[in-house]
Amino acid sequence: MRQSLTRLVRPRRPERPNQSPLLPPLVLYRAILRAHVHKLPHELRHFGDQYVKKEFKDHKKTDNPLHIVGFLTEWQDYLKKLDGGKWLDGKLSKQELDKMSPEQIGQLHELMKATKKIGQEENEV
Template sequence: MRPSLIRLVRPRRPERQTDPLLPPLKLYRSILRAHIHKIPVEIRPLGDQYVKAEFKAHKNIDNPLHIVGFLTQWQDYLKNIDGGSWLKGKLSPQDLEKMSPEQIGQLYELMQEAKNVGKEGN
């Protein structure tokens, strides 16, 4: 992911005040740092592994729209983690309808892993 592309394709939303996108490496580090301070110890390894796998999988993406979408979603995730709103967050039916079958499969796998982590903790 080339940070220079972010500046060229960042969508302008006059109706919503947005923060500028963080460069990929800075965002990655900020997320892992937020996990240290905001996520319970029992589920932190799961979150860290997921973040690392996603950033590694998207490392060589050149499509500017994919890059912006990826970074925007992870930056929103970081805001949720920092603000604590992730604790009461739920997916709406509209969010589920927007997901591809592959994304729903990933979400299901994540749910299964989270259940396993909970069982191991007991």
């Protein structure tokens, strides 16, 4: 994500009163990794950090302003849930699942399998 594009797509003021403006990509990335240190259990932190790093790296070259806004919005919402402790009981709605591409559904399934594997290893110890 080139800096010039992120400036173009960042709203100047919130559209809704409870919505904050989008953070720049690097600021958001660092905030998420810092939140992982304090909010995630130790055994999930490495997994979460690797996932965030991969996603931001994969989207670094994105030029489509709509994709950039969607990407940053979703990660900023994740950061808010993480800070509020609501990530533990997070569930995807049917509308959110319907918006996902087959590749995203596959990635979500792989994520689910990996987290279940971590949970099983934790229970065996």
